[in-house]
Amino acid sequence: MKVAAAQFEKDRRAALVAAEKKAKELFVAIEQGGIIRPHRTEREIEDDIAILARERFGVSKHWHRRIVRAGVNTLTIAADNPPVRSVEADDIVYVDLGPVFEKWEADIGRSYVLGDDPAKLSLVSDLPKVFAQVQGHFYACPDITGAELYAVAQKTAKESGWEFGGVIAGHLVSAFPHWRIPGDKELNRIGPRNPERMRNPDALGHERHWILEIHLVNKSRTFGGFYERLL
Numbered sequence: 297m298k299v300a301a302a303q304f305e306k307d308r309r310a311a312l313v314a315a316e317k318k319a320k321e322l323f324v325a326i327e328q329g330g331i332i333r334p335h336r337t338e339r340e341i342e343d344d345i346a347i348l349a350r351e352r353f354g355v356s357k358h359w360h361r362r363i364v365r366a367g368v369n370t371l372t373i374a375a376d377n378p379p380v381r382s383v384e385a386d387d388i389v390y391v392d393l394g395p396v397f398e399k400w401e402a403d404i405g406r407s408y409v410l411g412d413d414p415a416k417l418s419l420v421s422d423l424p425k426v427f428a429q430v431q432g433h434f435y436a437c438p439d440i441t442g443a444e445l446y447a448v449a450q451k452t453a454k455e456s457g458w459e460f461g462g463v464i465a466g467h468l469v470s471a472f473p474h475w476r477i478p479g480d481k482e483l484n485r486i487g488p489r490n491p492e493r494m495r496n497p498d499a500l501g502h503e504r505h506w507i508l509e510i511h512l513v514n515k516s517r518t519f520g521g522f523y524e525r526l527l
Contacts (some may be wrong), residue, residue, distance in 0.1 A: 305502070305503045308470075308471070308502065308503070308505070309503070309505065311398075311400045311471075312400055312401075312402075312469060312470075312505050312526065313526065314397070314400070315395075315396075315397040315398075315400040315401065315402040316402050316404065316525060316526050318353060318395070318397045318402065319393060319395055319397075319402035319403075319404045320404065321353070322345075322348070322349055322352075322353055322355075322393065322395060323391075323393075323404065323406055325348055325352055325353075326345060326348065326391070329344075329348065331344045331345060331348070332364075332383070332389050332391070332408055332410075333383065333410070334383050334384055334385045334387070334410060335382060335383065336382065336383055337380055337381070337382050337383070338364040338365060338366055338369065338380050338381055338382075338383070339364075339380050341364045341383070341389075341391075342362045342363070342364045345362055345364070345391070345393065346358075346362060349393075349395055353395070353397075355395045355396065355397065356396075357395075357396040357472065358393070358394050358395055358396065359394040359395075359396050359401045359403075359472055359473060359474070360374065360392075360394040360403075361394075362391075362392075362393055362394075363390075363391070363392040363393075364389065364390075364391050364392075365378070365381075365389070365390050365392075365522075366381050366382075366383040366384070366387045366388070366389045367381055367383070367384060367387045367388070367519065368381070368518065368519065369381050370387075370388050370389070370390050370407075370513075370519050370520040370521060370522070371461060371513055371517055371518075371519070371520045373461070373462055373463060373511065374392060383410065384410075385410060385411055386410060386411030386412075386413055386416075387409075387410050387411070387519075388407055388408070388409055388410075388416050388419070388420065388519050388520070388521055389407065389408045389410065390405060390406065390407040390408075390520075390521055390522035391405065391406055391407075391408075392404075392405040392522060392524070393405070396472045399471050399472050400470075400471060400472065401469045401470060401471070401472050401473075401474060402469070403469050403507045403524060403525075404524060404525050405509065405522045405523055405524035405525075406522075406523060407419075407420045407423060407521035407522055407523060408420070415514065416519060416521075419458065419512055419514065419519070419520070419521045420521050422456050422457075422458065422512065423510055423512060423521050423522070423523035424523055425456070426449075426452050426453060426456055426458075426510050426512065426523075427508060427510045427523055427524075427525075429452045430445065430448055430449050430452055430465070430508060430510065431508060431527055433445065433448045433452075434494070434508075434527060438495060439493050439495070440493070440494055441490060441491050441492055441493055441494060442482075442483070442485060442486045442487055442490025442491070442492060442494055443487065443488050443489070443490050443491055445465060445466075445486050445494065446464065446465045446486050446487050446488055446490075447488075449462075449465040449486075449508075449510065453510075453512055456512070457515075458512040458513060458514060458515070459512070459513050459514070459515060459517070460511065460512065460513075461511035461512060461513040461520050461522075462509055462510075462511040463487065464485045464486055464487035464509065465486040465487065465508060465509050465510070466485070466486035466506055466507045466508040466509045466524070466527065467484055467485045467486065467506070467507055467509075468484040468485075468498070468504055468505065468506060468507070469505055469506070469507045469526070470498075470502075470505060477498050477499055477500060478499045478500070479498070479499035484498070484504075486506065486508065486509075494506065505526065505527075506526070506527040507524055507525065507526060507527065508524060508525070508526075508527040509522070509523075509524040510522070510523045510524065
């Protein structure tokens, strides 16, 4: 039984990694297709991404809505619903996608600078660096809780010269739909209300797999950037 359980968990992990790999390929196609460009609305970009995902990658489900935010809207989080904005020539644009490949969820976010503003370029450059620092802390601390890792994300952002813009720093990802996993939903988030050890199994007894979200904003709160992938 232990061998079967170990293989089951190994297969789940491999499926999630494979889903993320396909999501990365989707981002490459988005970039190569020039979908993110000035004088287009966020909604137009979202719609074109949906068409590309369906026609090129067979994606018929997205476990969360496709999110494209530009300019001042990059300060907002996924739960917000800001007025739709047109992309300007010097904007930061962030894209947050949750495609489902077969039955497995992916969740990837990336940010792009369309102009040559050095502060915006610096923020986008720092996003994966902050991610790597927070990820390293997770691996160095086997008993870390969701609340503790959220605090680490806030601290790392500040030390890097930015503010942390998210009310959480990530969440579970699993077979679709992960939100049907029973139990307290706060325990499925990397946030201040999760006192539980992140490596504890979920309510179904399965290994938890986490998405780490890094949302950085500048101190004057005029623009931000977003980056996420498997922790």
